[in-house]
Amino acid sequence: MSTPLNSLAVLRQALQDLRSHALTDRAFVQTARSQHDLFAALPAQFETVWVNLVDRLESSALFTEESCSFSQTDLFDSLDMVLDKAQVQLDKNT
DSSP states (O other): OOOOHHHHHHHHHHHHHHHHTTSSSHHHHHHHOHHHHHOOOHOOOHHHHHHHHHHHHHOOOOOOOOOOOOOHHHHHHHHHHHHHHHHHHHHHHO
């Protein structure tokens, strides 16, 4: 059974693998959308922001280079920030 902390660790690893090109965009998106235990343990705005960023990442995968509309690096940084804030929130709850 997955716990919110396990889900957070899965997402951190998946994001690291995505940054290093060890994971495809599609595989990351699938993993990012399947961590329900984490978002059930957090205020609703976390999932809203996360899904918005994942949607943007999925859209940016259509471009082969950084574009003025989609910077994958910025999206990765934003996803990292959400995970950091999720960690703080989970730590408060324990």
